[in-house]
Amino acid sequence: MAEHPAYPVGLRLTGRRVVVLGGGQVAQRRLPALIAAGADVLLVSPGATPSVEAMADAGEIRWERRPYADGDLADAWYALIATSDPEANAAASAEAERHRVWCVRSDDADLATAWTPATGHSEGVTVAVLTTDARGRDPRRTAAIRDAVVEGLRDGTLVAPHHRTRTAGVALVGGGPGDPDLITVRGRRLLAEADVVIADRLGPRDLLAELPPHVEVIDAAKIPYGRFMAQEAINNALIEHAKQGKAVVRLKGGDPYVFGRGMEELQALAEAGIPCTVVPGISSSISVPGAAGIPVTHRGVAHEFTVVSGHVAPDDERSLVDWPALARLTGTLVILMGVDKIGKIAETLIAHGRSPDTPVALVQEGTTAAQRRVDATLATVAATVAAEEVRPPAVIVVGEVVHVGPRSAE
Structure with missing residues (x-):
């Protein structure tokens, strides 16, 4: 088995029985994701950490306060074995093999039939990273790769364009006080996905240089005592480009709703039937x-x-x-x-x-x-x-x- 890489797959556990043996730190880390997946989680353990106990008290999991017993995995779809008893772990692993239940072992990955990948999430995407070489697993490197990919997706430095039809819409993005590092993670990601950016003078201008060549940048600068773009013209530009099916970002300085006239733009978009997302910004x-x-x-x-x-x-x-x-x-x-x-x-x-x-x-x-x-x-x-x-x-x-x-x- 060690000569072949693991086969990656996404388990759909909603409503399906998952058995977790052991209520310690491993269970504390893994349970939230199982709960989020909608699994019917049964915890079998004489004791548990306060956090795990709180999950049981809240009704998120069922907890049987006892050691593992043969037959606990009979109806399970997936099992996590994480007790401090080597004999119980071995017996549970053997039962999982008999019942063909995919089984993760925290004490000995080589004896497991499944491995838990390093996972992260970003706007509807789950990133899961596994080391392909079973003989050279490096959990820290795996986690570092996971973090790099997720962070890149979140801050827009790793761009993954949408290839399916997108709903026309506008994002009113607060760009913060001027330093490009002070825009929010979500704001930066939306900028990276934009087809059109309508930018104020007080927005983080350095970010515009990072946009791909195909992105149309419209200067909506309202320079005191100089040239300006009337608010009505800005509203019309937002509406027209959104109706063309483009992803439009209105990049504003500070926060859109702190003297930023963001609500005026939102109202104009609502009247035109254009969906709008508001991304708060750090106010100057x-x-x-x-x-x-x-x-x-x-x-x-x-x-x-x-x-x-x-x-x-x-x-x-x-x-x-x-x-x-x-x-x-x-x-x-x-x-x-x-x-x-x-x-x-x-x-x-x-x-x-x-x-x-x-x-x-x-x-x-x-x-x-x-x-x-x-x-x-x-x-x-x-x-x-x-x-x-x-x-x-x-x-x-x-x-x-x-x-x-x-x-x-x-």
Whole structure:
């Protein structure tokens, strides 16, 4: 038997009897997959780990608290032998052979009739890896190969195109604050599978260079005071390409629903009957301050933080922000899209009670190679922005947390 490789096969165990002998660490690792497969699991063991016992208490498995007895495997389709008793393991293995039950042995793989592969899962795909040479099995290498394949499928570095017809649809993907490593695993995988990518300027631009040549990239950049693509045009582009049966990714900076107009796009797609998947992203409101050494909350300093848009000034009739109320708060204030309005914002906060000495930090191009931090106070921030030529995109943090991090000791 050792001269031939194992024959790989996927067992469909739903509703079928599976017997597990032994309730120790091996069973604890293997039981979840058997439960997920829908198997009718019988555990035979005098004792069990707390985790295994919890599975029995929850009704996920049946547990007979006793040692193995001849006949336990008579009606089984599959068996896992993992007791600490060599004699019981040998007897159970012999019974499995008599009843033609595929049997895994944790104590001696060479005497087993089946081996458990190293398995992993990614979006409906199960990856199972077995060593083909029975004389040179290397479980660590097998697991490493499994991990490499699964990780590649998840992050999009290993692309496996769909060859069957796909349902037309759009994915609204939050790309994070700018560093390409900060996009979610799911977002990166969807990018790798895309036919069309409609990208914002604030999205992780470096990821676009990794796309295959056939992918159409549409620039939906909304550059302040420059050229822009109207939201209606973006919505129409999403709909038109999806109706052509293409996989469309709308790559946005930060999170689609944090000042990203993601809901407007979702509503337009819903009206057009286009299915849409929303992939949350890391919001720059938290991640950019963190990258600059600023926690938005800190014990004894700030028990809350508020994120607000500064794209319209406090005295603008279009503003929906209660600036006087924000001025009375003692926690952290994070302002997005507020570089050009920060003078008016600071004046309003001071006028309604916030101290002129309140620390302010502006973090420009956060998480990217061009990141820089400029510190000021509410009283000086307008002049500082002009003198330091701070430009969007920049996240503005107002509050005592600005002085919490290592920079405060410089």
